[in-house]
Amino acid sequence: FTTLSTPTRTIQTTIQKTIQTRRRRRPASALASDENASEQNKQQQQRMMRTDDDDDDDERTLTRSKEKRETRREDENVSTNMNRRKSIFMVNMSWGCFALAFNSNVQPTSAMFNSGLDVPIEEPLRAVAVVLAVKVALQDIANQNEEFRKTCDAPVYNCDLSQLNVKCATRVSGPMTRALPTILETYGLDAYEVEALKQSIQELETQLKANNARVAVNFKAPAEYFGLIDRQIDELLAQIPEDAMTNARDMFEKECDLSVPAEQPAELDCRIARAVSQGKRPSGGVS
Numbered sequence: 001f002t003t004l005s006t007p008t009r010t011i012q013t014t015i016q017k018t019i020q021t022r023r024r025r026r027p028a029s030a031l032a033s034d035e036n037a038s039e040q041n042k043q044q045q046q047r048m049m050r051t052d053d054d055d056d057d058d059e060r061t062l063t064r065s066k067e068k069r070e071t072r073r074e075d076e077n078v079s080t081n082m083n084r085r086k087s088i089f090m091v092n093m094s095w096g097c098f099a100l101a102f103n104s105n106v107q108p109t110s111a112m113f114n115s116g117l118d119v120p121i122e123e124p125l126r127a128v129a130v131v132l133a134v135k136v137a138l139q140d141i142a143n144q145n146e147e148f149r150k151t152c153d154a155p156v157y158n159c160d161l162s163q164l165n166v167k168c169a170t171r172v173s174g175p176m177t178r179a180l181p182t183i184l185e186t187y188g189l190d191a192y193e194v195e196a197l198k199q200s201i202q203e204l205e206t207q208l209k210a211n212n213a214r215v216a217v218n219f220k221a222p223a224e225y226f227g228l229i230d231r232q233i234d235e236l237l238a239q240i241p242e243d244a245m246t247n248a249r250d251m252f253e254k255e256c257d258l259s260v261p262a263e264q265p266a267e268l269d270c271r272i273a274r275a276v277s278q279g280k281r282p283s284g285g286v287s
Contacts, residue, residue, distance in 0.1 A: 120178055124186040126267065127179040128240060128248035133269035134179075135233055137171035140276045142226035149219035157217055164222070165208040166282045171272050172229075173201050178268070187240045197232040200225060 121127040145164055152159040176198070184194050204225040211217045237245065256270035258277045266274070275282070 120181050121268070122182055124182055125244065125248045125251055126269070127182040127186075128237070128244065129252040129267070129269040130175050130179040130272075131183070131233060131237065132249060132252045133272040134172050134175050135230060136276050137167065137175075137272050138226060138230055138233075141167045141172070142223065145219055145222050145226070149223075152217075154217065157214055161208075161212045161214070161217070163281065165205070165212045168201075168205050168208050170282050171275070173205055175268055175272065176201060183236070183240070187244070189236055189239050193232065193236055197229065197236065200229050200232060204229060 121130060141164055144167075148159050148161065148164070152161070180194055180198070183189060184191065204222060207218070207222045207225065211219070211222070240248075252269050252273070256266065256273050258274055260266070260274060262271055262274035262278050262280045274280075
């Protein structure tokens, strides 16, 4: 037998020609199908990319919505706190008006400091004397606040907390309102320090009113304001000339007879000193 053999190179050449022939003979429909498949793949990739973008947009939208809800919740909390403070103030005012109307122990002559609170004290030395009297009254209120802290037990607080509030309004806040403008104009005090002192007195009154309403009694906060206000008054008095301070101190300490009943007519600083010395209850309190 004779064995026929074909060279390897010839076989490879034949296979390549066959493949090329098949490619040339591939119908146009097959080529179009390939193009369609490629186009569909591109469209699918674009849809997937749009879907990812939409997901990112949705996530950003949810984040913004969450931030808006948190901001709205914070605004509501602030509004609620302000309304609560207003309610406390209104309850305290109503309770005080009721006490003034129905407490038979409060005589008209005992309302020593409630009149003329909007009328300035025009004499500079007298205005300084009033401030000195306010310091004495402030210490008296601080002592009573400390006594209440020790003796008024929660939750009943069986003591007249209105005394602190009324004393502060009639023996501290009102007299200072009358005295400070003249002192500021005459002796050229630091206007910012005067305003800070007024703000501290206002904050003290707010604390005492809240305690009187018995919503959340706190004796420590007023105690801090008593010390702060006393230091602020001392800083203002240090700006007054020494000779004026000496004359005003003599006027306050030497011209007032503390044995005379506090209800009797006298200068404002003297009436305050008498009321503190004689332990008089201010108008507006209840038994």
